[in-house]
Amino acid sequence: MPKVALFVTCVADQVFPDTAEATVRVLEAAGVQVVFPALQTCCGQPALTAGEPEAALRLARHHLDVFDATDCDAIVTPSGSCAAMVCHHYPELVSDRHADARAVAARTFELTQYLVDVLGVDDIGARLDTTVTVHDACHGMRNLGLGHQMRTLLTATGATLVEMTEADTCCGFGGVFSVGFPEVSARLADAKIGHAATTSAEFMVSGDLACLMHLDGRRRKVGPGSAPRPIHIADLLASGLSGRR
Amino acid sequence: MSDGHAIATPGDDFHERTAHAVANPVLQKALHNLDRRLRTASTSAAAHPDWKDRAAAIRRETLLDLDGWLDRLEHSLTTRGVQVHRASTPADARRVIVDLARARGARTVVKSKSMATEEIDLGNALEAAGMTSVETDLGEYIVQLAGERPSHMITPAIHKTLPQIRDILAREAGTDLAVDREELTRWARGRLRGEFLRADIGITGVNFAAADTGTLVLVTNEGNGRFCTTVPRVHIAVMPVEKVIPRLADVGIMLPLLTSHATGQALSNYVTMISGPRREGEVDGPDELHVVFLDNRRRTLLGTKYEEMLACIRCGACLNVCPVYRNVSGHAYDAVYSGPMGKVLTPLLSGGAEGADLPYGSTLCHACSDACPVKIPLGDMILSLRADVPDAHTALRRRRRVFWSVWARAWSTPRGYRLTTALGRVSRGRVPGLRAWTSSRELPRPAREPFRDRWAKEHG
Numbered sequence: 001m002p003k004v005a006l007f008v009t010c011v012a013d014q015v016f017p018d019t020a021e022a023t024v025r026v027l028e029a030a031g032v033q034v035v036f037p038a039l040q041t042c043c044g045q046p047a048l049t050a051g052e053p054e055a056a057l058r059l060a061r062h063h064l065d066v067f068d069a070t071d072c073d074a075i076v077t078p079s080g081s082c083a084a085m086v087c088h089h090y091p092e093l094v095s096d097r098h099a100d101a102r103a104v105a106a107r108t109f110e111l112t113q114y115l116v117d118v119l120g121v122d123d124i125g126a127r128l129d130t131t132v133t134v135h136d137a138c139h140g141m142r143n144l145g146l147g148h149q150m151r152t153l154l155t156a157t158g159a160t161l162v163e164m165t166e167a168d169t170c171c172g173f174g175g176v177f178s179v180g181f182p183e184v185s186a187r188l189a190d191a192k193i194g195h196a197a198t199t200s201a202e203f204m205v206s207g208d209l210a211c212l213m214h215l216d217g218r219r220r221k222v223g224p225g226s227a228p229r230p231i232h233i234a235d236l237l238a239s240g241l242s243g244r245r
Numbered sequence: 246m247s248d249g250h251a252i253a254t255p256g257d258d259f260h261e262r263t264a265h266a267v268a269n270p271v272l273q274k275a276l277h278n279l280d281r282r283l284r285t286a287s288t289s290a291a292a293h294p295d296w297k298d299r300a301a302a303i304r305r306e307t308l309l310d311l312d313g314w315l316d317r318l319e320h321s322l323t324t325r326g327v328q329v330h331r332a333s334t335p336a337d338a339r340r341v342i343v344d345l346a347r348a349r350g351a352r353t354v355v356k357s358k359s360m361a362t363e364e365i366d367l368g369n370a371l372e373a374a375g376m377t378s379v380e381t382d383l384g385e386y387i388v389q390l391a392g393e394r395p396s397h398m399i400t401p402a403i404h405k406t407l408p409q410i411r412d413i414l415a416r417e418a419g420t421d422l423a424v425d426r427e428e429l430t431r432w433a434r435g436r437l438r439g440e441f442l443r444a445d446i447g448i449t450g451v452n453f454a455a456a457d458t459g460t461l462v463l464v465t466n467e468g469n470g471r472f473c474t475t476v477p478r479v480h481i482a483v484m485p486v487e488k489v490i491p492r493l494a495d496v497g498i499m500l501p502l503l504t505s506h507a508t509g510q511a512l513s514n515y516v517t518m519i520s521g522p523r524r525e526g527e528v529d530g531p532d533e534l535h536v537v538f539l540d541n542r543r544r545t546l547l548g549t550k551y552e553e554m555l556a557c558i559r560c561g562a563c564l565n566v567c568p569v570y571r572n573v574s575g576h577a578y579d580a581v582y583s584g585p586m587g588k589v590l591t592p593l594l595s596g597g598a599e600g601a602d603l604p605y606g607s608t609l610c611h612a613c614s615d616a617c618p619v620k621i622p623l624g625d626m627i628l629s630l631r632a633d634v635p636d637a638h639t640a641l642r643r644r645r646r647v648f649w650s651v652w653a654r655a656w657s658t659p660r661g662y663r664l665t666t667a668l669g670r671v672s673r674g675r676v677p678g679l680r681a682w683t684s685s686r687e688l689p690r691p692a693r694e695p696f697r698d699r700w701a702k703e704h705g
Contacts, residue, residue: 008696010656014407014666015689017273036700041662047649049609055653062657138610142624170568173609179608179681181569183264186685188568188608236512 003033005070007077007086007108010042011209019209022238023078023111029124029241030115037070038095045085049175060093064100067107074118075108078234080140080207083110088143088157092102109236110140112207116149122155126240129227131160133201135149135192135215135227137208150233158197162199164216166191173214189218198226259602264613266573275406276573276574277648278570294506300502301620303495304556311547311555314489315538316455321459322536325521334541335365338509341368341537342448342481343374343531349479351445355692356465357470358382359450360398360559361483361539363581364594365450375604379440383433390417396575396583399507399561446533447473449611450483452503452558455493461536462496463517464504471517480522480531485539487555499558506618507558542594554589556619563613563623569606578603585613585623589630597635604630666695 004027004106024034028080044059063086067075077083086108090101115121132154148170154161170221172178192215196204204227206212212230219227254269256262261470266272269704307314319329332338346354354371356362356378368389371378380389392414395401398439402410408424415422418432439494449470453462461482488501496518504510523530546552564570564584575583580591580600586609591600604627611624655661671693682688 010662010666013671013696014691017694017699018610020696021699036697036704038697038701039658039659041656044653047653049628049631050645050649051605052646052649052653053632055649058653058657084440090458091484130501138608140610142611152651170608170612171569172608174610176605177608179679181260181263182681183267184569184572184606184684185608187267187572191687213689214686216690217682218685221685 001033002073005072005075006034006036007075009079009082016209019232019235023232025238026234029117030121037066039066043082043085064104067104076114078111079097079109080137080146084139084143112149116152122152126157126237128157128159128240132205133162133164133199133202135194137206137211138170140207161200164195164199166195171211171215173211185244189215193227201228203231205233207233259606263573266577275404287610296502297618299498304619308555318456325459327521330537332537338365338537338539339370341550346520353444354378354446355381355444355473357449357473358385361450361485381437383565398559405409444477446479447477448481449473451482454489456489456491458493460493463518464513466514468515475529479533481535483537484698502618503558503560506562553621562616566612566616589626590605592634601634647675
């Protein structure tokens with residue numbers, strides 16, 4: 001049985017623990033043993049995007065220490081963006097520990113990427129009778145090549161997938177951008193919510209909690225109307241596992 | 246940066262200007278109308294992924310020995326009777342060109358659309374020297390009459406609606422014109438025809454310059470570039486130093502790559518290849534051809550992590566796919582170059598004096614990096630510039646540094662992380678400074694019990 005270390009992310013840990021639990025259930029349904037390295041905190045991405053790489057480096061070193069010391073086959077996270085921080089930015093950021101950074105990056109995967117590309121699991125046994133549309137979160141899509149994995153997993157549940165236009169356009173979150181440029185940020189969320197609404201789907205599924213928090217926050221602010229409910233892929237898949245929903 | 250230009254999108258900083266742009270209904274209408282067209286242009290270019298690799302290789306080969314290729318280009322040009330001038334600053338370039346024009350008694354100058362001449366603010370310099378400078382690309386002509394600067398490298402007047410364009414042209418014409426594309430174009434065409442015939446000097450940019458043959462390549466869709474380079478007695482081309490390519494054969498890749506990424510065209514309507522001034526026995530062409538090599542801090546980027554920015558071919562693909570650009574348009578950047586490439590180039594070409602806040606106005610979605618035909622990692626450059634640009638607001642910068650340094654100290658230990666997140670829970674997410682978020686979005690509260698505590702309970 002493959003052994004996976006959960007890289008939970010600070011957002012899931014502190015704000016969306018249900019999604020973290022759903023991630024564990026999905027991984028276990030795929031036949032994986034999950035361990036949780038309790039000393040982990042945050043990958044450091046907020047500081048890097050704020051323009052403070054030295055602060056980010058401090059967190060990156062801690063992250064490497066924690067996961068380097070964890071005996072596991074893979075490190076899996078329910079966030080394409082946090083996975084991209086480790087895989088795309090760590091090797092350059094932690095230049096004095098290049099080998100460590102590369103080793104941890106090589107073992108780090110986003111949830112759907114791990115299930116489909118590494119385990120070769122297209123169907124985790126969840127069954128759903130609903131209509132979904134997908135928002136491709138930027139860092140997972142452009143830094144890690146994500147997109148088809150989530151669609152494969154969703155289709156296997158029996159759910160109907162209706163693609164929205166511009167599924168690959170940014171939702172406007174952007175970390176510090178969302179508070180530095182709130183007007184443009186909100187406008188991009190409106191465009192995304194509008195595109196999703198035209199699909200008449202029940203859910204807008206994505207792999208990044210920060211995008212979903214931004215989209216759901218905007219949707220609730222302006223009144224949800226008939227717009228699809230933003231939901232994390234782990235939450236949706238877990239809801240379709242037997243005995244749940 | 247707005248000297249001599251009307252301010253279309255006001256505001257003291259990039260954030261303020263983006264907020265104005267988003268709230269401007271006329272601008273939003275203009276953007277909405279053309280949004281699809283721009284996006285289509287960029288996606289239609291995706292058909293040739295291997296071209297990108299070849300083009301990127303050609304550009305990097307050039308940058309590896311930029312000075313060497315420039316010397317070879319100068320030699321080839323000189324051999325063909327072209328006069329080469331080297332300008333290290335915009336002021337140098339302006340002086341060279343104004344002096345050339347004065348010495349020839351020039352009164353009217355026609356210009357073909359060129360970002361390099363925007364960069365050195367040449368039009369205003371010529372006017373200040375008592376000459377009339379006329380933009381001859383239709384979009385650029387509209388922008389000039391409006392007293393503005395282009396809002397897009399390829400489609401300069403894309404921020405204007407058709408009725409606005411009618412008003413601008415009708416004011417110039419002194420008669421009423423219909424809100425009709427053909428009628429407006431016909432009027433401008435007639436007017437510009439007279440300017441071409443009257444002009445003493447034609448000024449253009451350069452899209453590519455082949456070092457081996459000394460050939461200047463110029464791309465236009467309206468034929469105005471060819472008019473500017475053949476009718477007036479003198480042609481002056483302003484060439485930023487990175488426009489050199491090693492061989493004429495490289496044009497075979499670079500040219501269709503440029504046009505497909507710029508407008509979705511396999512080839513532009515006009516491609517002008519210039520190999521020197523008119524020679525004895527030839528009928529067409531100028532008596533004199535001058536090329537001004539413009540450096541403006543470009544060579545200081547060589548050998549730095551921003552060197553690859555010099556591979557840029559000014560196609561505009563990164564603007565067309567940028568979610569921020571598509572919603573705020575070019576004037577919000579208050580700079581010659583806008584969009585993702587402008588966020589990188591503006592602070593770099595000004596040594597940080599201009600556009601220091603531009604890199605923050607990005608969602609870091611990396612759509613620009615994906616769209617770039619020569620594979621410049623624009624998203625990564627925008628991110629690293631946030632740390633590398635010397636910020637004008639040093640007090641703010643110092644406070645920010647203190648905040649993140651305290652944060653990093655706390656969160657790099659499990660104890661500090663536990664303590665600060667517990668404080669966050671007690672305050673139920675009511676952290677000061679979050680109004681920027683809650684003004685447009687609801688904020689979820691921290692969970693009563695974080696995942697790590699749930700896990701510890703369940704797994705002992």
